[in-house]
Amino acid sequence: MASSAKVGKKLGLLSDRLRGVEEIFAEVRGQLMGKIGIGLIVFFVIVSLYSLATIPLSFADKWLDLTYWAKYPSVVPPEWVSSFGVPVAPFMDKFIDTPDTVYFQRTPVNYQGVRLFGVVEKFSFEYKLRQPAFPQGVLVHARDIELENITIGGRMITPSQVSLTALVLLHRPDNVTLLLNDPVVTTLKSFASSGGVLRFSDQIVAQQIVELYRRKGVEMAQDYAQNNAAQLAFGVYDPETRSVRPLTGTYTVEVVFTYLARGVNPNLLVSEINAGNIGVQSIEGVVKGSAYGLMGTDNYGRDLYRALLFAFPIELVIGFVAAVASVVIGLILGVVSGYYGGWVDELIQRTIDIMGNIPILPILVLVGAALQEQGASGWTMLFVIIFLLVIFGWGGLALIVRSMTLSIKSEPYIDSAKAIGASNARIIFRHIMPQVIPYAMASLVFNVPSAILTEAGLSVLGIRHNLPTWGTILAQARDYIFSGGRYDIWWWILPPGLLMGLMSVAFVFLGLALETVVEPRLRRR
Amino acid sequence: MPAYVVRAEDLRVWFPVARSFLEMLRRGGRRYVHAVDGVSFEIYEGETFCLVGESGCGKTTTGRTLVRLTPPENVLGGRVLFRPSRELFEELAPRLPKVAVVEEEGAIDIYAVPDKLFKPLRRELQIVFQDPFGSLNPRMKIREILEEPLLVHGIGETFEDRLEYIERALEVVKLTPVEEYLDRYPHQLSGGQRQRVSIARAIILNPRFLVSDEPVSMLDVSIRAEVLEILDELRKKYNMAQVFITHDLALARYVCDRIAVMYIGKIVELGESDEVIQNPLHPYTRALVAAIPEPDPNNRKKLRELRIKGEVTSAIDIPPGCRFRPRCVAYDETPWVRSRCETEEPPLIEAERGHYVACWLYAKR
Ligand SMILES: Nc1ncnc2c1ncn2[C@@H]1O[C@H](COP(=O)(O)OP(=O)(O)O)[C@@H](O)[C@H]1O
Numbered sequence: 033m034a035s036s037a038k039v040g041k042k043l044g045l046l047s048d049r050l051r052g053v054e055e056i057f058a059e060v061r062g063q064l065m066g067k068i069g070i071g072l073i074v075f076f077v078i079v080s081l082y083s084l085a086t087i088p089l090s091f092a093d094k095w096l097d098l099t100y101w102a103k104y105p106s107v108v109p110p111e112w113v114s115s116f117g118v119p120v121a122p123f124m125d126k127f128i129d130t131p132d133t134v135y136f137q138r139t140p141v142n143y144q145g146v147r148l149f150g151v152v153e154k155f156s157f158e159y160k161l162r163q164p165a166f167p168q169g170v171l172v173h174a175r176d177i178e179l180e181n182i183t184i185g186g187r188m189i190t191p192s193q194v195s196l197t198a199l200v201l202l203h204r205p206d207n208v209t210l211l212l213n214d215p216v217v218t219t220l221k222s223f224a225s226s227g228g229v230l231r232f233s234d235q236i237v238a239q240q241i242v243e244l245y246r247r248k249g250v251e252m253a254q255d256y257a258q259n260n261a262a263q264l265a266f267g268v269y270d271p272e273t274r275s276v277r278p279l280t281g282t283y284t285v286e287v288v289f290t291y292l293a294r295g296v297n298p299n300l301l302v303s304e305i306n307a308g309n310i311g312v313q314s315i316e317g318v319v320k321g322s323a324y325g326l327m328g329t330d331n332y333g334r335d336l337y338r339a340l341l342f343a344f345p346i347e348l349v350i351g352f353v354a355a356v357a358s359v360v361i362g363l364i365l366g367v368v369s370g371y372y373g374g375w376v377d378e379l380i381q382r383t384i385d386i387m388g389n390i391p392i393l394p395i396l397v398l399v400g401a402a403l404q405e406q407g408a409s410g411w412t413m414l415f416v417i418i419f420l421l422v423i424f425g426w427g428g429l430a431l432i433v434r435s436m437t438l439s440i441k442s443e444p445y446i447d448s449a450k451a452i453g454a455s456n457a458r459i460i461f462r463h464i465m466p467q468v469i470p471y472a473m474a475s476l477v478f479n480v481p482s483a484i485l486t487e488a489g490l491s492v493l494g495i496r497h498n499l500p501t502w503g504t505i506l507a508q509a510r511d512y513i514f515s516g517g518r519y520d521i522w523w524w525i526l527p528p529g530l531l532m533g534l535m536s537v538a539f540v541f542l543g544l545a546l547e548t549v550v551e552p553r554l555r556r557r
Numbered sequence: 558m559p560a561y562v563v564r565a566e567d568l569r570v571w572f573p574v575a576r577s578f579l580e581m582l583r584r585g586g587r588r589y590v591h592a593v594d595g596v597s598f599e600i601y602e603g604e605t606f607c608l609v610g611e612s613g614c615g616k617t618t619t620g621r622t623l624v625r626l627t628p629p630e631n632v633l634g635g636r637v638l639f640r641p642s643r644e645l646f647e648e649l650a651p652r653l654p655k656v657a658v659v660e661e662e663g664a665i666d667i668y669a670v671p672d673k674l675f676k677p678l679r680r681e682l683q684i685v686f687q688d689p690f691g692s693l694n695p696r697m698k699i700r701e702i703l704e705e706p707l708l709v710h711g712i713g714e715t716f717e718d719r720l721e722y723i724e725r726a727l728e729v730v731k732l733t734p735v736e737e738y739l740d741r742y743p744h745q746l747s748g749g750q751r752q753r754v755s756i757a758r759a760i761i762l763n764p765r766f767l768v769s770d771e772p773v774s775m776l777d778v779s780i781r782a783e784v785l786e787i788l789d790e791l792r793k794k795y796n797m798a799q800v801f802i803t804h805d806l807a808l809a810r811y812v813c814d815r816i817a818v819m820y821i822g823k824i825v826e827l828g829e830s831d832e833v834i835q836n837p838l839h840p841y842t843r844a845l846v847a848a849i850p851e852p853d854p855n856n857r858k859k860l861r862e863l864r865i866k867g868e869v870t871s872a873i874d875i876p877p878g879c880r881f882r883p884r885c886v887a888y889d890e891t892p893w894v895r896s897r898c899e900t901e902e903p904p905l906i907e908a909e910r911g912h913y914v915a916c917w918l919y920a921k922r
């Protein structure tokens with residue numbers, strides 16, 4: 033009985049150590065601002081974990097690889113705008129793993145002015161345009177190109193001996209057919225090594241369009257056609273209003289490869305292609321819609337949704353590492369400065385004075401420029417930036433902690449502790465720290481968004497680590513606008529802006545709630 | 558003569574006055590507050606020794622210096638000898654530098670002990686501060702406050718052991734039932750209860766010497782007696798040597814065995830408390846005694862002559878001769894003493910048996 037009471041007391045002593053933190057947390061949760069702040073931070077943390085689990089860190093490299101993004105429409109809003117009545121041409125990305133037909137065309141045929149004969153291989157896919165909007169174009173990517181050396185009739189044929197012509201034809205709902213690419217004749221080998229991409233050619237399309245309308249008696253300037261080629265390919269020109277309106281309906285994209293190999297029985301080549309030994313075995317057909325994904329794209333067609341999501345944990349790391357490091361340094365140096373006084377205090381105070389008078393921004397800009405010059409990697413630059421934020425960030429807290437320490441130090445109970453023989457370490461950790469730490473916590477919470485915002489500000493000033501962070505995304509939107517781009521790119525500007533704002537609000541709310549709990553007198557600094 | 562526990566020898570504690578930039582340019586010598594300016598006394602086992610005087614005369618500084626709370630750099634002269642218990646002396650003496658040990662007296666010169674080695678002596682040298690509100694950490698429970706000295710000195714191996722000490726200390730200061738106080742915070746206690754917690758903390762290590770710096774001056778009159786009684790019981794029970802600091806001569810008479818009256822850093826009169834109060838010798842003591850409120854209402858009506866003039870003078874610029882001279886009525890009234898008052902500082906001399914005074918009126922001509 034008696035011993036259980038003592039065990040209870042012992043447990044009580046243990047829980048005393050945690051009492052402060054627990055009480056503070058409970059009180060913060062009791063406040064509306066605290067609730068909102070904690071809720072938002074939980075949201076940010078969960079999304080960050082989701083991001084880390086779903087997007088590999090190598091996304092940072094992919095972000096810079098512009099060829100990867102070539103197939104995506106550039107500067108388009110998210111797909112969901114269609115639910116708000118904005119007509120959308122859907123984005124289509126289709127993998128076709130078998131050709132429709134492979135056959136030998138003995139007599140030359142004319143495909144949109146291109147005469148072809150030889151072994152013909154056709155792929156095709158349909159694209160339904162239901163809403164009156166323009167896709168940005170069509171792109172075909174030969175995915176699987178077999179390059180084996182084949183032996184036909186005792187002769188060995190290498191892929192560089194096989195000539196190849198590739199056409200992308202667009203059959204429109206109004207029975208007009210357009211050739212979309214520049215049908216360069218090349219070899220199978222060099223087609224494969226050039227990446228196997230068939231691009232939409234404004235010039236080729238424009239020529240056919242001009243010709244088409246001339247036959248109907250409508251004159252159209254070549255450069256007008258060229259500037260609006262994608263729209264004219266998927267639309268109808270109205271000479272009255274001099275504008276193009278989208279042509280809805282079902283389009284068929286036909287991809288025609290023609291193989292020729294000197295002195296080879298074409299029928300044998302057909303069977304080699306069918307056997308999967310040589311030639312294009314599968315294609316990826318892309319119609320760049322007028323909208324993309326959850327968050328739209330930037331001017332390189334990069335998916336903003338993935339970039340914004342990828343940035344979540346990076347932002348938290350920037351904020352937390354910078355804030356925690358500068359608060360820990362500020363706390364320790366502030367207490368040491370205030371408690372020990374003398375030359376240590378003098379040294380720390382003068383250091384803070386000097387750091388406080390060195391303008392951090394020019395230094396960041398300089399260091400950033402130097403690093404960019406050196407070709408430092410994005411991660412290196414990011415950590416140098418965080419390091420500088422810490423170096424220049426601890427002083428303010430150190431000053432406040434110092435003055436708090438000075439006032440606590442003169443409390444009679446510190447004398448009492450000295451009188452019973454408590455060491456300096458004990459006085460610092462048992463009597464001073466518990467009072468200073470809650471304040472440092474509040475200051476930490478305020479430091480998180482300020483580090484994030486400073487980092488974003490640097491991006492705007494041109495200090496780019498080129499990792500996809502909200503700051504960089506926003507800065508690139510600004511660059512795009514300033515270099516003559518559109519202004520109505522709300523999907524590019526608002527999400528990173530709002531996320532930064534929301535993250536700041538989360539931490540500022542939590543900080544304010546903490547501060548009122550921790551030290552009502554310090555509420556207004 | 559009984560053996561002393563603490564002995565102050567010509568103790569001088571000066572605090573440098575912060576100088577303005579101009580003063581530094583003028584390159585005058587540093588100026589000091591002469592908080593304690595050459596005091597000597599001995600305190601014996603089982604006695605309560607009072608330091609009495611107006612505010613600012615150096616009582617607190619003297620008390621703090623006796624338990625080595627004054628930074629050594631401010632102790633500009635004299636020394637404080639402390640005679641710890643035999644065990645502690647034997648444990649410590651071999652480890653201390655030679656200058657710190659007065660072997661033949663079993664005493665230690667506390668300001669000659671390096672900081673790092675001083676901690677064990679704190680077990681036997683304790684102090685209770687004036688302010689019962691400020692001297693307890695508001696964020697610690699009573700249990701934690703009382704546990705701290707035990708933890709610092711490694712007393713009690715388990716929490717249960719320490720709890721026993723804590724409970725015993727609370728019983729000594731009559732905060733019972735102890736369970737009711739263990740988990741409270743200082744702000745949940747009254748001033749008197751807090752001061753008793755302070756006393757419990759000071760005595761939990763079983764000290765030989767205890768300084769109480771105006772322990773009841775901030776308490777309601779109604780609860781002062783309890784606190785004083787606890788201190789007196791401690792003295793009797795443990796044969797503790799105590800210094801009791803007060804600005805109230807009437808209280809000193811009630812509490813103390815001997816009284817030392819201080820004026821601007823000096824002891825001007827020292828003796829048995831009844832003797833000092835019934836037969837004050839120094840003009841300053843006389844004025845203080847005359848100011849004691851008369852308990853008898855008939856006498857209270859009598860207008861009493863305040864035999865003092867002016868205000869306390871500065872402890873920075875001490876006048877030559879007797880430092881009490883600017884306020885001394887006797888100086889005005891006794892022409893033959895004037896020349897000495899003006900030029901020489903009066904030494905503390907034994908005017909009557911065991912009754913010392915520092916005034917030229919009593920010097921043998
Ligand atoms: N730490 C200190 N630094 C500077 N001056 C001090 C310090 N402590 C006390 N003094 C000065 O020493 C004198 C005596 O103070 P004190 O010992 O507190 O007197 P008392 O307790 O008798 O009121 C006062 O003038 C006071 O201002």
Ligand code: SF4
Nearest residue numbers: 879882885898916917
């Ligand atoms: S020495 Fe002179 S001035 Fe000083 S107290 Fe005595 S009579 Fe007064």
Ligand SMILES: [Mg+2]
Nearest residue numbers: 613616617618
């Ligand atoms: Mg005092």
